[in-house]
Amino acid sequence: MIGKHIRQIKRYKEIVSILVKYGFGYIVRDVGLFHLLSLPKQLISDFSGNGNEQSSIGERIRSMFEELGPTFIKLGQLLSLRTDILPEQIADAMRDLQDHVTPIDSQTIRMIILNELGAPVEELFADFDEKCIAAASIAEAHRALLKSGEEVAVKIRRPNIENIIEKDIEILLDLASLVEKRYEWARTYQISAIVEEFAQAIRNELDYRAEARATEKLHDFFKDNEHVIIPGVYRNFSTHRILTLTYIHGYKYDRLIRDKVETIDNKIICERLVRSFLDQALICGVFHGDPHPGNLFFFPENKIGYIDFGQVGYLNEAMKRDFGDLIIGLMKGNTEMLYHTISSMTILPDDLNERQFKADLDLLREKYYQLPFKDVHIGRVIHDVFGVTKKHRISIPKNYTLLGKALITLEGLITQIDHDISILELAEPYGQRLFFKRLNPNEITRRILMSGYDVVDNGIKIPALLRKTLTRLYHGKTRVEMKLPQLEFLLAKVDRAANRISFSIMLLALSIILASIIIGESFGTRSLLSHVPILGIAVTLFLFMVMIVLFSIFRSGRF
Template identity: 25%
Template sequence: MLAKYGLADWVSDSTPGFIRRRFVTGEGIAVTEYPVEVRIRLALTELGTTFIKLGQMLSTRADLVGPELAAELAALQADTPPDPPELVRATIQSELGAPPEVLFAWFDDKAVASASVGQVHLARLADGAEVVVKVQHAGIEGKVRSDLSLLATVAQLAETNSKELARYRPADTVAEFSRSLMRELNFHTELNNLLRFSQNFAKDPRIRIPAAFPELSSRRVLTMERLEGYSIAHLERMAADGVDRVAFADLFANTLMQMIFRDGFYHADPHPGNIFVEPGGRLGLLDCGKIGRVDEQTRDDFIAIVAAFLTSDVEALTDQLIELCETPPDLNRSAYRADVAEFVGEFGESLQGGLDLGAAFEAMFAIIRKHHLIVPPRVNMLLLVIVQIEGTARQLDPNFDLTGTLQAYGADLLRKRFSPGQLQKEIVRTLRDWRHLLRTLPRDTSTLLERIQRGELQIRVQQHGLQGPLNRLTYGILVAALLLGSSLLWALAAPPAPWGISLFGVLGTALGLALGAHLLYLIWRA
């Protein structure tokens, strides 16, 4: 597959044209005519569900793959044909214990949509309620598990054999992706998300979350209420219905901000197709399978970064980003600070005239990638969702500015952060930690002294990066020994020695020279 899409090293510009022309897309276009980002997207699409999902996940990691590839991977869509009706009915009966005609007053055998994981059918309950039934594709879980096992093996090999790739910890990225995808394959996850969102916004009549039906749901089947409205992508229909797009953009943005900063549990895929205009101008949310969580520490870190940027405090922003990310041991702090200062100077001037958050985050990710910092997945998802919120809101209101909303929520969080109640909680937590330390310190100290007296104290020193040089040193000693021994055999004309030349001496010397050249190559590559 990599060879077909020109992603293998041997399919390059130096490869004869008659070979490269054999690799074409479904439209008959030579794949090497496309940019590498497009070829990666095409290869992932052809590899199927798991790799499409991997590409979609990587599209959120501009800090790892760069903005160009991230933008291309964001266009990945799974064109998966629906399962035949008899297979769908068998899945429902297996999961829910009865066929569709018994569970529903009406069930449409024809799927209205089919994605990589499942397909959607319309149905009606006995009480007349209109619902949608999401059914997982048959056999998809086994295929996904097999693909994930392959990805884990490849990621581990890449991390072991490439210092450059090891910086980005591909094994951890694949592990994170595996956990996310396996959660997505379990429809109980989306069911619980729907129930939690409904509870969080139960007192807000402006927000409509589809009601879930646990008794008609399982690990592979999900039944939920069918919303009556339409996607906000239909701007003409919103205008015809008299919907105030500016007010709706504010409602949408504030709803997502409440999820993030109030609840710490937010919808992580807020694109226009998942945002509905409901009767009465209410806001409906669809596809709650992908969510993000924000703990108290992450909220505090994010607000500190926003505050440092808004006040153009270069030192504070530099320190906050280093504290937030995982930094390499060889970080050039002065060069990093200079890049942050340039970033603040470039985008700080835009604060009064409307800041483009997407461009600002893209520039920030470029700095992070340049200096090999690693953004924690939870923070990366939060930043991406905030950019999506601004982009979606600007489709409704081109003049929408999320900066003011962020400032308002940041100020509110700072007030709560230093409120008497919160300070009291932190004091109690700190006192609890000190109490635990003082209670265990004498025992730990006594145990340490006893081990020292018995001579059982062990100090382990682990040196990283020495295995390669040690291997090359051993290799060099063996090559030198081979050359020395072969030279002696040659000089002494040790038999067998046709024409007075030691055969083993010649062969050993030739082998030693070849191995010596290989050793020099290894040293040069390292």
């Protein structure tokens, strides 16, 4: 049944049709959305889950998301990070998602700039290139020259994209709820929570003020580092729909791979690339969430430039410390440290088999214990850690999965430039620094004071909470919540059985009536009705009613 908040039935039907097209009709059937398909599609569709066998499931999901449009492309990009819940094959396919968009026409661009910045293009810029330098499903970028002579990149959000995405999010939330009611795996991995996380992430990406803040924070963090370039933000030329940044020139990654650039030392550039990223994550606490080749520039004298901070991750002090402890626990072969660190980093399920979990951590520890850093690949470490958490249905927060994906991306980049660089070797000093920071007397004192404050604060609240609870019990206002995730599925089964019984009873009743008419015609006396073709009328009515009942039951998808 479609949720009461779903108002875009046309879009809902489109999504359901595309699910069936790519071989996921069994989900449409199981969650009760069969009736949204037109009758011809109901008749010809395959609901077995065996369709499109020529393509892998990852390829089918990727193609399906691309056809469904920008919201689903962004969802796929988020899911590509979730190797803690997705099979590697599907996660890899999601990384290859492509935007198929046409550039915004120049008249619309000019109108958006006028509405957002309050002046026409000619008054704001000395020059504005109407041909975009990059186009994606949510925005496109144009090169421009300010009146002051500064070269800038103007990022403009596509018209009406916010409404399109909000409608799709509403549908996704409803679908996630239906899937969780039907499938155990969906409840285990909290699909609704993943969609909520995605909704928050894409809303942040739509608002360029959030991207501006992240860019400014990193720009200020690296302002005294002559080897790292972060674009500046032009606030007077930026709104929630437009973001104007310093235009960055430099060598692209493929030039570094293809040609030997005399002014760039590949070993030094790799080390600085890794250190600049670790500085972002483990010192600044804000890091680039997608450092792929298109978002990096390289300059003479081994300088690095980052662009496009639409996807960023955040690590607070506790998260930085936990990440450092995870690496130290693996390298030192300390299973208890690994267990407590993962417990702190993640959300453990109530039914966790603690003994088996520790046994799996022992195997993981043995795999990396006493191995030289140069022989340990960060991508393999992250993959193995996520493998253990997935096995035990442990949920990993988004910022850790984003950090893991970014590190894997970086390792892939530097491996192609210099095979001898080890991310873990470069990360070791950061882990040690975070570890010794915890032993600093000032830090210990601060944590003791904060813990004491929490104890006192919670102690003060206990009498009030106890009084409130007892009052509600006394007045009989205590509410007990019960979750019956299979209830709707059971009701659907009952509905199918009822439809079949109704159909059988109707057939029986009509058969009795028809038999009575035939007997009456054969042995009865002649009357006025003798001249009326009762048998033909009865058969016609019988067939007509059967068709109506069959059509109604078939349309419900519950027969």
